[in-house]
Amino acid sequence: MSSECLNTDYTKSTELTETELRILQQYQGLARRLLRLSEIISQISSIPTLELLENLRKIEGKISLVYTLFNAAVYSLFLQRDNEAKLLQQSNHHHNNDQDDHIQRNDDAIQESTQSFIS
Structure with a gap:
C-alpha cells in the first residue's frame, strides 16, 4: 500500500x-x-505455535477458575435462600398446613434447581 x-x-x-x-x-x-x-x-x-498454545492453556486455566468461583457463588446463594425459607417456615410454624406445604414445595424446587445447576 x-x-x-x-x-x-x-x-x-x-x-x-x-x-x-x-x-x-x-x-x-x-x-x-x-x-x-x-x-x-x-x-x-x-509467534511460535508452542508459545501460543502455552498462552491458551493459561487462559483456559483462568477461565476454569472463574467458572468454579461463579459456580460456588451461585450455589451459596441457593443455600442462603434455602436457609431463609427454612427459617421462615420455623417462624411461621403456627400457620396452617397449606402454607407449610407451599414452603416445602419452594424448598424442594430450590433443592432441585441447585442439584440441576451443579450437575
Whole structure:
C-alpha cells in the first residue's frame, strides 16, 4: 500500500468537493486501520505455535477458575435462600398446613434447581 495515499492532506486540495473530501478521508482512515490490522496479524503469525498454545492453556486455566468461583457463588446463594425459607417456615410454624406445604414445595424446587445447576 502506498504511503502517499495515507499521508496526503486532501483538505488543501481546492479541486475536491466537500463530499469527495470526506470520502477520501474515510478511505484514508480505513486504509490506516487495515494496515494496522495487517501488522497485528503479522505479529501474531510470527509467534511460535508452542508459545501460543502455552498462552491458551493459561487462559483456559483462568477461565476454569472463574467458572468454579461463579459456580460456588451461585450455589451459596441457593443455600442462603434455602436457609431463609427454612427459617421462615420455623417462624411461621403456627400457620396452617397449606402454607407449610407451599414452603416445602419452594424448598424442594430450590433443592432441585441447585442439584440441576451443579450437575
